[in-house]
Amino acid sequence: MAIIQQSKINNAFMKAKQENRQVLFSSTIEVQNAVDPLTFFKNGKEKYRGERFFWKDSSNELILAGIGVEKSFQYNEVDHRFFEAESEWKRLIDDAVIDNPSDIPGTGPLLFGGYSFDPLSEKEEEWADYAASQFYLPRHMLTISQGKKYLTVNILCMPNNEEESAIQTDINDLLSMGEKVQGMKSGEEASIEEINKEAWIQAVEDVIEKLRAGELQKVVLARKIKAVFKETIKPPNVLEALLNEQPDSFTFAFESGESCFIGASPERLIRKNGSKVLSTCLAGSIRRGTADEEDNRLGLELLNDQKNLQEHAFVVRMIESVFAKYCKDVEIPEGPTLLKLRDIQHLYTPVVGTIDEETPLSALIQSLHPTPALGGEPREKAMEVIRQKEKMDRGLYAAPIGWFDYRGNGEFAVAIRSGLLKNNEAFLYAGCGVVADSDPLSEYTETRIKLKPMLRAVGGIES
Numbered sequence: 001m002a003i004i005q006q007s008k009i010n011n012a013f014m015k016a017k018q019e020n021r022q023v024l025f026s027s028t029i030e031v032q033n034a035v036d037p038l039t040f041f042k043n044g045k046e047k048y049r050g051e052r053f054f055w056k057d058s059s060n061e062l063i064l065a066g067i068g069v070e071k072s073f074q075y076n077e078v079d080h081r082f083f084e085a086e087s088e089w090k091r092l093i094d095d096a097v098i099d100n101p102s103d104i105p106g107t108g109p110l111l112f113g114g115y116s117f118d119p120l121s122e123k124e125e126e127w128a129d130y131a132a133s134q135f136y137l138p139r140h141m142l143t144i145s146q147g148k149k150y151l152t153v154n155i156l157c158m159p160n161n162e163e164e165s166a167i168q169t170d171i172n173d174l175l176s177m178g179e180k181v182q183g184m185k186s187g188e189e190a191s192i193e194e195i196n197k198e199a200w201i202q203a204v205e206d207v208i209e210k211l212r213a214g215e216l217q218k219v220v221l222a223r224k225i226k227a228v229f230k231e232t233i234k235p236p237n238v239l240e241a242l243l244n245e246q247p248d249s250f251t252f253a254f255e256s257g258e259s260c261f262i263g264a265s266p267e268r269l270i271r272k273n274g275s276k277v278l279s280t281c282l283a284g285s286i287r288r289g290t291a292d293e294e295d296n297r298l299g300l301e302l303l304n305d306q307k308n309l310q311e312h313a314f315v316v317r318m319i320e321s322v323f324a325k326y327c328k329d330v331e332i333p334e335g336p337t338l339l340k341l342r343d344i345q346h347l348y349t350p351v352v353g354t355i356d357e358e359t360p361l362s363a364l365i366q367s368l369h370p371t372p373a374l375g376g377e378p379r380e381k382a383m384e385v386i387r388q389k390e391k392m393d394r395g396l397y398a399a400p401i402g403w404f405d406y407r408g409n410g411e412f413a414v415a416i417r418s419g420l421l422k423n424n425e426a427f428l429y430a431g432c433g434v435v436a437d438s439d440p441l442s443e444y445t446e447t448r449i450k451l452k453p454m455l456r457a458v459g460g461i462e463s
């Protein structure tokens with residue numbers, strides 16, 4: 001299948017030569033009978049290990065699989081990390097030669113990546129492969145939208161270099177049918193290590209004391225576990241399990257070096273499509289019941305529980321205030337409803353608004369992150385307490401992950417229910433909102449429930 005028209009790429013190389021700088025060439029075609037996106041992702045494993053990403057949104061409208069890093073955008077500078085990637089991206093796009101007949105968001109050249117939760121927290125070795133802001137322009141990308149498949153190829157044309165002959169071979173390899181990707185086998189072989197359980201419960205107690213003294217109103221504390229397997233954990237297999245088991249979540253994988261950050265999060269930070277923006281308030285949790293009757297009773301209990309309603313209200317107020325600053329026609333339902341996932345149910349309030357199309361998506365991300373669902377209230381004080389008491393590098397956990405396309409559209413999830421895979425080890429993370437009348441042991445139990453989806457997907461528990 002010839003995806004690139006020679007005359008078009010020649011134009012891009014000519015432009016690069018004439019202007020003596022790099023010019024992005026991007027070509028998109030609709031592909032019929034192409035492989036499924038997981039196979040496409042898996043096919044990149046030999047040549048492009050450490051350079052792949054995967055994305056499926058929670059409303060099941062879009063899937064992206066990116067293979068190979070054509071250009072990497074990385075920043076560690078704390079103050080500008082939100083804007084740098086998007087503004088450098090815009091500069092590249094302004095001069096690019098783009099051939100994309102489709103007007104569907106998520107086709108054409110696109111930047112995928114994320115931000116760390118807190119660039120000021122102490123860095124731990126396990127996150128060494130990720131910067132405070134890290135994005136990829138993929139070499140090859142398969143997009144699935146509205147039942148159609150599109151293949152995008154991105155080539156950075158350099159003034160002195162016309163090497164694009166390997167691309168066709170690459171594409172053939174990536175689109176070849178292999179064995180269907182299977183979910184992870186459940187591993188009796190796994191050894192699960194709880195990291196500092198007692199210290200974490202003590203930290204929750206300390207924070208409750210601060211909250212009761214009125215120093216602040218809400219703090220989200222997280223913890224991690226480490227699961228060690230006999231064999232290397234395969235990201236496509238984990239993705240397959242997550243896609244099957246968490247169908248209404250954002251499912252993502254983001255590789256860098258030897259690491260793969262992966263998860264299935266129910267929480268949207270922000271979606272921008274033209275002038276329409278959408279966010280989600282998700283906070284307040286209870287387990288699922290085993291039978292319908294118990295499940296409904298638990299749901300009703302959550303909808304009427306003052307502690308959980310208060311935790312939720314902090315998030316709604318904060319997101320509302322950010323939307324009030326940027327948007328008109330902001331719509332927020334009067335009270336929360338329930339969002340039910342396989343292991344847990346949450347209080348859920350969607351927020352929509354209309355924005356000036358020119359407003360950069362990164363401005364919204366910066367204003368929203370972290371919401372009180374993952375940080376606390378007030379934000380800066382809560383972040384200080386998290387740094388002091390959690391004593392853990394969250395890395396990309398609980399942080400924004402997603403994509404910017406070249407038309408100013410994009411979507412970012414809050415990367416919870418996630419973990420970091422490194423060869424045969426998985427570091428899994430979960431947290432919960434702590435308020436003045438929280439109980440440390442119940443909070444601990446809540447994190448156990450939140451760890452279940454990832455633990456199951458990597459094969460660490462049976463069901």
Ligand SMILES: C=C(O[C@@H]1C=C(C(=O)O)C=C[C@H]1O)C(=O)O
Binds near residue numbers: 429432
């Ligand atoms: C922090 C997590 O989840 C967040 C905290 C919640 C809560 O405290 O009730 C609910 C949903 C998420 O916003 C997590 O899953 O790790």
